[in-house]
Amino acid sequence: MSAIEVKNISYNKHKKTILENINFSLNIGDYVGLIGPNGAGKTTLIKIILGLLPPSKGSIEKATGLTIGYVPQSYTLSPIIPISVREVLKMSGNRNLSEHKTALQQVDLEHSILKQNFHHLSAGQQQRIIIARALCIHPQALIFDEPLSGIDFSTKIKLYDLLATLNQQHQLTILFVSHEVDRIIDKCHHILCLNKTLHQGCHPLDFSQGKITCTSEHQHQEKEANRVLPIHHHH
Amino acid sequence: MEFLQYSFITNALMAGVLTALSAALLGNFMIVARQAVMSDMLAHAAVAGVGLGVFWNINPIAGAFLTSVAATLLLWWLSQKKQAAPEAISVVILNGSLALALLLIHIDSRSGFSLESYLFGSILTITQSELYLFICLNIFIIGLLLFFWKNILTLVFDQDFLHSKNTYKSFFEILLMLLIAAIVGIGLKVIGGLLIGAMLIIPPLIVQSYCSSFKQNVIMSALINILAVLCGIISSFYFDIPASSSIVLTLILLFGLAKIPMIRTQ
Numbered sequence: 001m002s003a004i005e006v007k008n009i010s011y012n013k014h015k016k017t018i019l020e021n022i023n024f025s026l027n028i029g030d031y032v033g034l035i036g037p038n039g040a041g042k043t044t045l046i047k048i049i050l051g052l053l054p055p056s057k058g059s060i061e062k063a064t065g066l067t068i069g070y071v072p073q074s075y076t077l078s079p080i081i082p083i084s085v086r087e088v089l090k091m092s093g094n095r096n097l098s099e100h101k102t103a104l105q106q107v108d109l110e111h112s113i114l115k116q117n118f119h120h121l122s123a124g125q126q127q128r129i130i131i132a133r134a135l136c137i138h139p140q141a142l143i144f145d146e147p148l149s150g151i152d153f154s155t156k157i158k159l160y161d162l163l164a165t166l167n168q169q170h171q172l173t174i175l176f177v178s179h180e181v182d183r184i185i186d187k188c189h190h191i192l193c194l195n196k197t198l199h200q201g202c203h204p205l206d207f208s209q210g211k212i213t214c215t216s217e218h219q220h221q222e223k224e225a226n227r228v229l230p231i232h233h234h235h
Numbered sequence: 236m237e238f239l240q241y242s243f244i245t246n247a248l249m250a251g252v253l254t255a256l257s258a259a260l261l262g263n264f265m266i267v268a269r270q271a272v273m274s275d276m277l278a279h280a281a282v283a284g285v286g287l288g289v290f291w292n293i294n295p296i297a298g299a300f301l302t303s304v305a306a307t308l309l310l311w312w313l314s315q316k317k318q319a320a321p322e323a324i325s326v327v328i329l330n331g332s333l334a335l336a337l338l339l340i341h342i343d344s345r346s347g348f349s350l351e352s353y354l355f356g357s358i359l360t361i362t363q364s365e366l367y368l369f370i371c372l373n374i375f376i377i378g379l380l381l382f383f384w385k386n387i388l389t390l391v392f393d394q395d396f397l398h399s400k401n402t403y404k405s406f407f408e409i410l411l412m413l414l415i416a417a418i419v420g421i422g423l424k425v426i427g428g429l430l431i432g433a434m435l436i437i438p439p440l441i442v443q444s445y446c447s448s449f450k451q452n453v454i455m456s457a458l459i460n461i462l463a464v465l466c467g468i469i470s471s472f473y474f475d476i477p478a479s480s481s482i483v484l485t486l487i488l489l490f491g492l493a494k495i496p497m498i499r500t501q
Contacts, residue, residue, distance in 0.1 A: 050399050052398055052399065070395075070396065070399040072393070072395035072396060072399070078266075078267045078268075078269070078391070078392060080266055080267065080440075080443060081263055081266055081267050081439055081443055081449060081452055082443060082446045082447050082448060082449060082451070082452050083388075083392060083448065083449045084447055084448035084449065084450075084451075086448070087388065087448055087449050087450070088392075090385060091385065091388065091389040091392070091393065091396060091397075093385070093400065115447065115448070116447060117446075117447040117448070120447075133396075137400075
């Protein structure tokens with residue numbers, strides 16, 4: 001069953017095309033990666049899916065009652081004034097302490113962290129808390145916009161594992177947005193390659209290395225064939 | 236405690252303590268929202284309003300509210316239009332306002348009006364009716380902040396997240412700016428347009444390294460602000476020095492004392 005369906009989305013700003021004719025659907029329980037270089041329109045697409053930005057053309061269809069959790073790319077909360085982890089979780093609108101504890105458990109953090117100053121935690125812990133905050137609204141789908149920097153490699157791997165666990169154990173539909181293929185390729189069921197338009201029929205690794213320039217003719221041929229590209233590991 | 240028998244002192248204490256409380260509350264949000272400079276911009280706009288009040292023969296404080304609200308909306312609108320960075324727009328409005336204030340008061344020079352009490356405050360000359368106005372405004376500011384606490388907190392720390400929850404982001408942006416305009420209007424008389432920034436920004440910075448939550452920081456900075464206002468008014472009574480100056484100098488002293496151990500351990 002499809003959770004989110006993106007239909008013919010185009011978006012223009014200042015007469016420039018940011019997104020052109022985007023089509024795909026996310027099924028319940030999917031773990032999909034969305035990759036593309038800087039300026040490919042990833043954040044714009046997320047905003048359109050979340051309903052924060054009206055598309056120039058096309059529509060978004062969501063399953064009735066679907067709640068989407070959102071982990072923004074820049075969550076670097078201003079560090080000058082302290083804020084406790086509990087206060088960060090309360091931003092979700094959910095004030096229930098036991099649910100906060102459950103959310104922390106899901107992201108593999110101790111309850112004792114609730115009283116600590118968010119700014120004094122490591123980047124990896126902070127990111128887990130931001131995911132916990134998204135989980136506090138009991139989402140069926142999660143959109144995760146990967147931060148550009150500040151997270152080391154081993155922390156990244158742990159995070160990918162965490163999201164995969166959430167996906168498997170809680171049937172959480174995940175759209176993982178990243179500027180590089182990196183390691184998400186091992187975890188995701190599918191990868192979408194975005195650069196203004198969805199480049200289907202090319203391999204994500206080639207796409208991320210800039211080897212592929214798909215034409216729009218490819219697009220139309222592929223459009224009917226495949227909702228998202230399954231990954232074939234090639235050697 | 237002989238000073239308590241004078242009504243001008245009790246008026247000053249009541250207005251001062253309440254203003255200290257709401258200034259500390261708002262200041263915390265302003266620092267996180269990177270709007271520390273905005274208080275200065277609004278204070279200068281308010282001074283232009285005082286000039287306008289004198290020119291139109293209306294209450295200077297009412298004129299101050301009018302122009303600081305107008306400046307708030309102008310700043311918000313221009314930042315939305317992305318004509319320049321908000322702090323750059325603030326500097327334009329700040330200087331324009333001060334020039335306008337000078338001009339208006341020059342034109343109306345026959346009234347012999349002095350801007351000084353609005354630039355540097357005159358907490359000891361607060362009248363009974365001004366006191367009532369300040370009490371109402373402070374309760375209004377504190378009440379709205381407490382009521383919308385979670386949303387404003389989310390706005391200043393993480394706009395994207397507030398936006399993603401489909402909450403009316405612009406509403407809270409404008410609300411926060413209007414509350415700042417209100418505190419600046421009160422601040423003109425209590426501590427002066429040129430010094431109100433100190434009451435908003437310094438207390439949260441004094442306690443910031445010693446607290447681990449936002450709530451704690453707000454409570455501690457409010458206590459520090461109230462302490463500074465009490466010191467200011469009492470020393471002004473006994474040593475005959477300007478209250479505004481001793482309030483700000485007390486805050487600066489506490490700031491130094493709080494930061495020295497932090498800097499040494501770095």
